[in-house]
Amino acid sequence: MLVEIQVQCPHCGEVITTMADTSQGDYTTIEDCEVCCAPMNIEVICEPDRVEEVRVTLA
């Protein structure tokens, strides 16, 4: 179950829209910022089909 989320890049400050897969519960992933291409660590706190919190830190 994919849910659209917005994350703010900790490197350049841009807000990026990406998809979170909520089917497996909480997870952490690393994605590259679309704007500055730097990696960011995205922690998704979720239940199936519902995102409760998104935390972004430097990867």
Ligand SMILES: [Zn+2]
């Ligand atoms: Zn960036």
